[in-house]
Amino acid sequence: VARAGGEWALLARLLPRINRGLSRRVRVPPGDDAAVVEAGGRSWAVTTDMLVEGVHFRRRWTSGEDLGHKLLAVNLSDLAAMGDAGPAFGVVSLGITGKTPVDFVDGFLRGLQGLARRHAFDLVGGDTVRAERVTANLTVMAELKSRPVRRSGAREGDRLLVTGTLGDAAAGLACLERKRGRPEAHLVKRLLRPEPRLEPARRLMRIGPPSAMIDCSDGLWRSVRLLADASGAGVRVETERLPLSAPLRRWAARTGRDPLDYALAGGEDYELVLTAPPAAAARIVRAGLASDAGRVTARREGVTATFFGRKRRIPRGFEHFGGD
């Protein structure tokens, strides 16, 4: 019997079939960070994410509060990656085992609602079921007040930009997993309590706008490849320009790691990765909304990483919970 295989393979297999036969009100079909649908004379961005215990998170270091926060954050991050998303609302499904403590469930809701308050998010419904492992699914939607920014709009000559700093979350996971020394609080927080970049996305739309955008859930490298593929372009990541936090630099120096490995290939940062023509990119960088991290090239040049002009190797085999 043929197996459905990994989720990426499965998704690639299913997308063409899902997209066939969609009605004309679907402006952005499945395959981008969020779908965009015309309904009631407006555009709506919709996305969903499921987190499964042991696959996307470990109970050992993920409290109910962390899980609730993160589930909402990763969904809002997908909305942010589509442009200027208005106040969002959504519904949650929570699968619990017979042994799930009440405290975990209470914490889950507290974590979700804590982040919800800061982003005008309304949780308007839910379903609770019995499951073998804690399984949490959230669907969020919001009116999209700008045109949708797709992954496919990058053009040769555009600059590559990233918001915030990269690699923190992956370093946070390394702290938790290897237990070498005291975990860096900032790094662990970036892993367990990511901040969705809704407000930066709104400002980017006014100041830029970007030509293409994607969120950075599975590492910069993966995001850049998806963006380049969708756009039919190449991208050169100038790794010496990648924005690194001071805590990541300190931790890397102390533990003998290369922080650029984490920034390039570590997942779960939930920053925005975008491209913009040079003038718009300059405005965005001047406004302090993102850092310049490379450029869009011709397709034939492929997706590459350089370090002060010389080709740089891409680290492989990063462990992370939240991607594959």
Next chain:
Amino acid sequence: VARAGGEWALLARLLPRINRGLSRRVRVPPGDDAAVVEAGGRSWAVTTDMLVEGVHFRRRWTSGEDLGHKLLAVNLSDLAAMGDAGPAFGVVSLGITGKTPVDFVDGFLRGLQGLARRHAFDLVGGDTVRAERVTANLTVMAELKSRPVRRSGAREGDRLLVTGTLGDAAAGLACLERKRGRPEAHLVKRLLRPEPRLEPARRLMRIGPPSAMIDCSDGLWRSVRLLADASGAGVRVETERLPLSAPLRRWAARTGRDPLDYALAGGEDYELVLTAPPAAAARIVRAGLASDAGRVTARREGVTATFFGRKRRIPRGFEHFGGD
């Protein structure tokens, strides 16, 4: 450690906390068949359902196609129970194990899309993850073109009405589980391929409208109790009037069962249970949209079932996949 307990208990525990702090755009908060949110100047009904292998369905007799169909049907049924829902759209999350066959996944999508075509539903996105058991979550939303019909609107003197026929799905499950004789195709189909009552709901709104409505996923008895509780009323179910299909009658006669047991307490029929003042109820019955099945009483009379005026016992312990 206190356990979160059954899903009903959990939901009852969480609802007040979810509902606290919702913004004013939430017109119907969590706790009804679907939530209703004001957004973009329109009303939107939103609902979500998660189905877990071994809890809500068994792979032994549920094909991928059945699962895809049913997941969409149960969600659309929740929208129908809110009133006149326009064309719906939604997003799916599918958790698969390493051993899930490709055929199952393909069938899942085929089943979902088969029903989608008949109800102008657009599947606009999804997430695929690895899981220990097949886990499928669907969120659907639609513009609500009528006022929302809540569970709480039943008033003493209203009639109790139900669409279609009751008990078929539970009898279908009994056929599959006990394997006594040849399964009745109609009954099994009612279990595996329920039909959401979207079009009847639209017509009910024009012809009635109902004072309260709920769908019948966990059996008539449970739906009536939820409706009575929410309305602060009593309900008398006149069981001799419950609509039974010819296949259910035949199967019950052949196997020595009381078909009213199935109609009263068997789940998964996904019919609509509604109340309406006598004149509206008469119009609805005359239009062939629903059957009269009892009346709304004072709260102090409680929720009771009669059989030609005499009190009737409520069967307990029905096995079904889809409720608790």
